[in-house]
Amino acid sequence: MTSLWPRLEPLLPRVEKPARYIGCEDGACTDIYKPDATSWLLTYPDTYEIGLPNQGLQILYELLNERPDAFAERSYAPWTDMEAQMRSNGLPLFSVDTHRPAEEFDILAFNLSAELVYTNVLNCIDLAGLAVRASQRGDADPLIGAGGHCAYNPEPLTDFIDFFVMGDGEEVIAEITTTVGEWRKSGKPPGSRENVLRALTQIAGVYVPSMYEATYDGTKLVGVQPKHPDVPVSVQKRTVADLADWPYPRNQLVPLTEVVHDRLNVEIFRGCTRGCRFCQAGMITRPVRERPASQVREMVSKGLERTGYDEVSLTSLSTADFSNIEEVVTGTIDEPGTCGRVSVSLPSLRVDAFTVGVAAQVSRARRTGLTFAPEAGSWRMRQIINKLVTEEDLYEAVRSAYSQGWHRMKLYFLTGLPSEMDEDTLAIADLAENCVAIGQEYTKKASVTVSLGGFVPKPHTPFQWFGQNESAELRRKVELLRERLRRNKRVHLKWHAPEASTAEGITSRGDRRVGRVIEHVWRHGGTFQEWSEHFDLTLWEEAMRASELDIEWYVHRHRDENEVLPWDHIHAGLHKDFLWQDWQDALAGFGLEDCRWTPCYDCGACTEYGIEHVVASPVPPNGGSQGTGQDLAIGHVVPVDLRPRAEVGGT
Amino acid sequence: MRLRIRFSKMGKVRFVGHRDVARIVERALRRCGVPITYSEGFSPRVRMSFGLALPTCYESEAEYLDVPLSPDSIVDGQIACIGWGQGKLHNEQQMQIALSEALPTGFDVVALTVEPKGGGSLQETVVTCGWKFDILGAVAREVEDAIERALAGSEIETERKKKNELVRENIRYGVYDLRMDGESERGPIVIAELSAKPRVIRPSELVDVLAPGAEMGIARRTHQWIEHEGQWQEPLTPSKSPQLKEYS
Numbered sequence: 016m017t018s019l020w021p022r023l024e025p026l027l028p029r030v031e032k033p034a035r036y037i038g039c040e041d042g043a044c045t046d047i048y049k050p051d052a053t054s055w056l057l058t059y060p061d062t063y064e065i066g067l068p069n070q071g072l073q074i075l076y077e078l079l080n081e082r083p084d085a086f087a088e089r090s091y092a093p094w095t096d097m098e099a100q101m102r103s104n105g106l107p108l109f110s111v112d113t114h115r116p117a118e119e120f121d122i123l124a125f126n127l128s129a130e131l132v133y134t135n136v137l138n139c140i141d142l143a144g145l146a147v148r149a150s151q152r153g154d155a156d157p158l159i160g161a162g163g164h165c166a167y168n169p170e171p172l173t174d175f176i177d178f179f180v181m182g183d184g185e186e187v188i189a190e191i192t193t194t195v196g197e198w199r200k201s202g203k204p205p206g207s208r209e210n211v212l213r214a215l216t217q218i219a220g221v222y223v224p225s226m227y228e229a230t231y232d233g234t235k236l237v238g239v240q241p242k243h244p245d246v247p248v249s250v251q252k253r254t255v256a257d258l259a260d261w262p263y264p265r266n267q268l269v270p271l272t273e274v275v276h277d278r279l280n281v282e283i284f285r286g287c288t289r290g291c292r293f294c295q296a297g298m299i300t301r302p303v304r305e306r307p308a309s310q311v312r313e314m315v316s317k318g319l320e321r322t323g324y325d326e327v328s329l330t331s332l333s334t335a336d337f338s339n340i341e342e343v344v345t346g347t348i349d350e351p352g353t354c355g356r357v358s359v360s361l362p363s364l365r366v367d368a369f370t371v372g373v374a375a376q377v378s379r380a381r382r383t384g385l386t387f388a389p390e391a392g393s394w395r396m397r398q399i400i401n402k403l404v405t406e407e408d409l410y411e412a413v414r415s416a417y418s419q420g421w422h423r424m425k426l427y428f429l430t431g432l433p434s435e436m437d438e439d440t441l442a443i444a445d446l447a448e449n450c451v452a453i454g455q456e457y458t459k460k461a462s463v464t465v466s467l468g469g470f471v472p473k474p475h476t477p478f479q480w481f482g483q484n485e486s487a488e489l490r491r492k493v494e495l496l497r498e499r500l501r502r503n504k505r506v507h508l509k510w511h512a513p514e515a516s517t518a519e520g521i522t523s524r525g526d527r528r529v530g531r532v533i534e535h536v537w538r539h540g541g542t543f544q545e546w547s548e549h550f551d552l553t554l555w556e557e558a559m560r561a562s563e564l565d566i567e568w569y570v571h572r573h574r575d576e577n578e579v580l581p582w583d584h585i586h587a588g589l590h591k592d593f594l595w596q597d598w599q600d601a602l603a604g605f606g607l608e609d610c611r612w613t614p615c616y617d618c619g620a621c622t623e624y625g626i627e628h629v630v631a632s633p634v635p636p637n638g639g640s641q642g643t644g645q646d647l648a649i650g651h652v653v654p655v656d657l658r659p660r661a662e663v664g665g666t
Numbered sequence: 667m668r669l670r671i672r673f674s675k676m677g678k679v680r681f682v683g684h685r686d687v688a689r690i691v692e693r694a695l696r697r698c699g700v701p702i703t704y705s706e707g708f709s710p711r712v713r714m715s716f717g718l719a720l721p722t723c724y725e726s727e728a729e730y731l732d733v734p735l736s737p738d739s740i741v742d743g744q745i746a747c748i749g750w751g752q753g754k755l756h757n758e759q760q761m762q763i764a765l766s767e768a769l770p771t772g773f774d775v776v777a778l779t780v781e782p783k784g785g786g787s788l789q790e791t792v793v794t795c796g797w798k799f800d801i802l803g804a805v806a807r808e809v810e811d812a813i814e815r816a817l818a819g820s821e822i823e824t825e826r827k828k829k830n831e832l833v834r835e836n837i838r839y840g841v842y843d844l845r846m847d848g849e850s851e852r853g854p855i856v857i858a859e860l861s862a863k864p865r866v867i868r869p870s871e872l873v874d875v876l877a878p879g880a881e882m883g884i885a886r887r888t889h890q891w892i893e894h895e896g897q898w899q900e901p902l903t904p905s906k907s908p909q910l911k912e913y914s
């Protein structure tokens with residue numbers, strides 16, 4: 016085993032934030048080298064600060080290192096200054112644990128949590144000294160794998176990635192380790208790469224794109240079919256049935272330099288069935304699997320004691336929905352070891368589940384930032400997206416917070432949603448102003464930050480057929496709201512660059528042909544595209560032109576029911592006709608209740624795989640149906656049409 | 667009462683910045699159950715004060731930290747732990763071991779005392795720092811000559827960047843000791859004692875004087891000297907030698 020440390024060390028004084036590259040975290044495994052084991056380099060294609068806290072990566076890291084037949088190290092995308100040093104000094108991508116070169120690992124596995132990191136994936140493969148195109152890599156080169164939410168539309172990356180993993184990784188990594196281990200033992204002779212890839216197709220949840228062929232009729236995709244009879248026609252996601260079996264990470268990594276989410280993070284449940292129609296995470300991670308409250312408490316206590324953190328975040332897609340949330344928060348704060356000095360942060364709060372009780376418990380310790388996500392300004396719009404929280408729900412949550420001593424909070428909204436009209440966008444301002452008014456009953460300092468994101472339709476959601484707003488239209492809506500809120504000093508508006516939404520749109524619903532675009536952008540220096548200082552839409556536009564692909568066709572066009580979608584052969588359990596029906600219901604303004612507390616709709620996520628919800632409480636928090644106390648089935652009085660984009664546009 | 671702690675920072679962790687070190691130490695104090703105190707206000711902070719900040723990329727055998735203890739925390743001359751250490755009574759030596767263990771590899775507590783509060787803050791009282799550093803690829807003889815010339819004259823003119831401007835300064839006043847001490851595989855090793863007042867003179871400023879155009883290898887702070895009743899002394903003498911990773 017080679018350590019690159021002696022060559023790396025002299026470069027570090029020349030870069031900003033050298034601590035990104037040293038490893039040394041508490042919880043890191045550095046004496047894990049097992050010469051005969053299958054080696055994984057788990058790579059996060061963004062900076063150390065963003066990648067280190069990633070829970071998925073840390074879970075796999077621990078699980079692999081517990082195995083006698085595997086070991087794992089970690090790597091992160093070097094920042095541009097470090098990349099320049101590495102390239103000019105001939106230093107390849109390395110692990111931060113023992114500073115081994117990436118090329119010495121059997122598998123380079125990427126975590127794909129956002130589409131805009133795709134060019135960084137290529138950059139990392141290239142820095143590793145490997146050919147970026149899978150077809151040009153040699154027999155003994157590491158296999159390049161990828162998983163994470165974006166893997167559910169793997170097609171744009173099929174030119175570069177050898178295998179994808181769909182769904183929860185806890186179980187499938189063992190099977191991959193065994194299969195790759197045999198290849199390793201064979202000495203990786205000529206021709207063996209093809210064989211190991213073929214063998215990987217036999218593992219449920221694994222997709223090997225080179226074993227499939229995409230056919231087109233003109234620009235239209237006809238289908239993605241297996242090339243061999245033993246290769247499955249469709250790839251089914253993996254789901255762990257019970258989170259209680261997986262109390263990981265047990266030894267969360269404690270970084271030596273500040274990272275995002277720099278605190279203890281404990282996952283309290285996985286999956287969400289609130290059914291928000293824009294939310295890919297909610298669709299692909301079904302069903303809901305709660306961790307037993309006692310296990311949460313134990314992970315929190317042990318974690319705080321081991322790390323010395325004074326903050327814990329209870330993570331999930333909608334934390335206030337956890338059956339025992341108040342009990343867990345209270346127990347954590349009363350834990351003697353913390354001396355009453357621990358703060359509990361609850362990311363992803365549903366307003367209809369955030370009660371004054373929870374607010375009171377949380378505020379007993381240091382108050383953390385509060386973010387609510389009403390997502391849309393008007394009730395009409397929230398019915399369309401199935402975010403069934405009423406204005407009153409929001410005001411009540413906001414009142415709970417202000418009454419418990421908070422001065423400010425963040426409200427998250429999307430714009431560019433299906434059938435959205437200007438009055439829907441402007442309703443965001445009304446909501447925000449009303450929230451401030453409530454706050455002012457409690458404190459003069461009351462303020463609200465509105466964070467506005469441009470909506471990008473995602474695969475495996477009911478909105479996968481929707482034509483995304485053009486960036487000019489998104490910008491117009493941002494301006495509209497900005498103008499409306501200009502004189503209000505208590506409402507701060509923040510927004511994401513609408514141009515980035517276009518690039519995200521190209522990659523999120525792209526097909527295999529988009530691989531050329533990603534490669535073009537990367538070859539023209541387009542890395543770190545999710546960083547506004549590096550993002551450049553013209554690069555993407557040029558790349559689309561050079562690849563003879565049409566942005567309008569890929570991003571802004573509405574799809575119809577019969578269109579073959581590039582990810583049709585990838586299954587998250589959800590039946591396509593369920594999603595289509597939900598899309599029709601959306602347009603009709605029909606809401607759909609949460610199946611965790613009401614009968615099943617047979618979306619497929621449980622029924623296809625013989626699993627079910629693991630939820631302790633039979634009723635929603637705060638009582639009532641979805642907490643709204645409303646009859647949701649009536650829908651809106653006037654059904655809305657999905658208006659053709661030409662009418663919507665201001666461009 | 668307060669804890670006065672001397673710790674080392676060696677190896678890979680030399681790349682961790684000063685503010686990050688504060689966070690690392692804070693977590694270690696909590697893990698050990700040190701009876702720390704907090705500032706008042708909306709977001710209370712753990713009370714602790716460091717000695718002179720160490721530049722990122724430098725190693726050290728002599729970092730200092732004062733941690734005020736809560737008034738009722740000394741029982742029978744021992745430290746009564748709180749939080750995760752609740753129920754434990756530690757003497758100085760036990761606390762030193764516990765803290766060392768709670769800190770990441772590369773950090774090591776080399777001395778620890780419980781003492782009354784008072785005296786000037788570490789930052790104010792440190793007068794000079796001892797340093798040891800090597801110069802990449804420099805020729806030992808030439809460095810030796812340069813040292814001789816520098817010490818013989820009344821001027822050691824250096825250049826450094828200050829807010830993007832080049833500042834020239836004669837730092838002869840602040841050079842108390844300067845000599846060669848053998849060679850590492852990277853280059854000649856230099857030992858220096860440099861003043862910390864009115865500003866901290868860094869070894870890197872000397873590199874251009876001793877070997878024009880050369881780059882500094884690894885620098886390590888070896889001492890921080892304070893003036894006490896007319897005498898120079900170290901705030902704490904190490905009770906054990908740090909896990910020194912010699913230049914290799």
Ligand code: SF4
Nearest residue numbers: 610615616617618621
């Ligand atoms: S299969 Fe039924 S219970 Fe399971 S997530 Fe889908 S609708 Fe809900």
